[in-house]
Amino acid sequence: MRIHFRFYSFHPFALVVYYMAILFGSMFIVNPVVRLEALLGGVIFLSLIRKRRMVSDIWFYLILFILIWITNPLFSHNGETPLFFMNGNPVTLEAFKCGASIAAAILASIIWFASAAEIIDDEKIVYLAGRFFPRLGLTISMALRFVPRLKKDFSACENAQKTAGLLTSDSFFDRLKFKLGILMSVSAKSVESSVIISRSMRARGYGMKGSTAYSRFFLRVSDVVLAVVSLITFVAEIIAVISGKVGIEFYPSVTELPVNFMAVSTYILYGITAFLPTIIEATEYLKWKYYISKI
Amino acid sequence: MKSKVFSFASVIVVVVCALLASIFSGGKYFALFSILAAFAVILPFFESFERKAATELLALAAVMTGISVAGRFLFAPLPFFKPVTAIVIVTGMSLGRQCGFMTGALSALVSNIYFGQGPWTPFQMLSWGIIGFLAGVFSEKFYKSKVFLYIYGGLSGIVYSLIMDCWSVLWIDGKFIPARFSTLVISAIPVTASYMISNIIFLFLIGTPLCRTLSRIVKKYGLKLK
Structure with a gap:
């Protein structure tokens, strides 16, 4: 369903570098411009992916944002501009501003993680794990295959036992025992079969020297470009964090927004990176629209 | 050779973590350090699985x-009522610490593919993995007395959710604010209690039979896992 996304078809390594750069920036650069870029870019891209589903999610995200924002002043009493007092503790303007910044960072990382989960799907996770740990990659891929198979087995077993009249009462404990019986019988069967699978794998020469793995992913020019752009942003972020010239301080009073060379270049680089997926999808959409023959 | 490279790499990761932590003291970059440290602990386990596992x-x-993941469904x-922790504990107990760690860690990874990374x-990978690993370490005790197993199941439920709460508090802004922590823990009490009770109930009801099933497989195929 999401296969038709251009961003989805990038190489896993390029995507991992990209998401690392985005998440690092949104979490560790304490700067309203960067956090706003992260939030906006993330929300736009996630709503491109999720379309209708995003409408209901946006309420959840809004409530989360407000919850973190409002509760920060209750726990943190630093800052020099008290707005009012609660239980003898000052509730400060700085704490409100700091809370908004923290809420933006957390929300941005949650939203980017949500889009990462859609883009870097199980197949790519298996590939990434398999490149460094081939046996681990195979284990994950087998586990991923077992889940739907076992779900099917569970429901088959459940239906069979229900038709046999084994679930008679509606009480919680009876239902629990009924489900546990299903769990036991299916797991006994599948554990046994897994050992047989492993014997069969060994008989076919799994784990012998010189065996190679098949992968569907090939590094293309566009993947390298994405990885390089993300790496440049990543390096710029690390320099920005270490130099301390880009971040702002909230306590005791909010410092001014930095506009030196390093800060502006970080804004521009991070902005490009954060809106890159949206730009790519937009160009693909325009290409699709204008390349249609008009004869 | 490869193993040396990996243990060397993980040591470097830990050292870099410590260095970074000392540079930016004040807990500002807690989230980064904690993620790096979690990976530094998980990697050696994966590495030994890669080298040794049959x-x-x-x-x-x-x-x-x-x-364990399909059981959640x-x-x-x-x-x-989620059987994951109980299944991880029983696996560690009867199939050895390495299998316990891998089952725990991969259950977290795979179930998060369905329920949200x-x-x-x-x-989660680290805590479930450690729960399985320790179950393998203490398996003798659990076999001798089932009470230990139930206590371990209950404790792992509490410790798991306390660790996750502690981590979420630190993750918010890198500062450990006791008021925030206690608010979170108090609001999470029903969930924590349900973890604990469900772990004990699961271990009580399926601990022994599942253990017997797995031990039978080990005996039948002559597996040397421990």
């Missing part, structure tokens, strides 16, 4: 992961 162990870890109609994934 094909049977690989398949068993995969199927136990599958059972099976028990979905019963709220708060996030910055918490490495910590």
Whole structure:
């Protein structure tokens, strides 16, 4: 369903570098411009992916944002501009501003993680794990295959036992025992079969020297470009964090927004990176629209 | 050779973590350090799995992961009852510490593919993995007396959710604010209690039979897992 996304078809390594750069920036650069870029870019891209589903999610995200924002002043009493007092503790303007910044960072990382989960799907996770740990990659891929198979087995077993009249009462404990019986019988069967699978794998020469793995992913020019752009942003972020010239301080009073060379270049680089997926999808959409023959 | 490279790499990761932590003291970059540290702890386990694990162990870890994740769907109609921790403990107990760790860690990874990945994934992997690993370490005690097993199940429920709460508090802004922590822990009490009770109930009801099933497999195929 999401296969038709251009961003989805990038190489896993390029995507991992990209998401690392985005998440690092949104979490560790304490700067309203960067956090706003992260939030906006993330929300736009996630709503491109999720379309209708995003409408209901946006309420959840809004409530989360407000919850973190409002509760920060209750726990943190630093800052020099008290707005009012609660239980003898000052509730400060700085704490409100700091809370908004923290809420933006957390929300941005949650939203980017949500889009990462859609883009870097199980197949790519298996590939990434398999490149460094081939046996681990195979284990994950087998586990991923077992889940739907076992779900099917569970429901088959459940239906069979229900038709046999084994679930008679509606009480919680009876239902629990009924489900546990299903769990036991299916797991006994599948554990046994897994050992047989492993014997069969060994008989076919799994784990012998010189065996190679098949992968569907090939590094293309566009993947390298994405990885390089993300790496440049990543390096710029690390320099920005270490130099301390880009971040702002909230306590005791909010410092001014930095506009030196390093800060502006970080804004521009991070902005490009954060809106890159949206730009790519937009160009693909325009290409699709204008390349249609008009004869 | 490869193993040396990996243990060297993980040591470097830990050292870099410590260095970074000392540079930016004040807990500002807690989230970064904690993620790096979690990976530094998980990597040696994966590495030894890569080197030592028999094909049977690989398949068993995969199927136990599958059972614990599919079990979450099976028990979905019963709220708060998730068999994952119990299955991880029984796996560690009867199939050895390595299989326990892998089942725990991969259950977290695979179930988060269905239920949502996030910055918490490495910590869930680590905590469930450690729960399985320790179950393997203490397996003798559990076999002798089932009471220990139930206590371990209950404790792992509490410690798991306390660790996750502690981590979420630190993750918010890198400062450990006791008021925030206690608010979170108090609001999470029903969930924590349900973890604890469901772990004990699961271990009580399926601990012995599942253990017997797994031990039978080990005996039948002559597996040397421990």
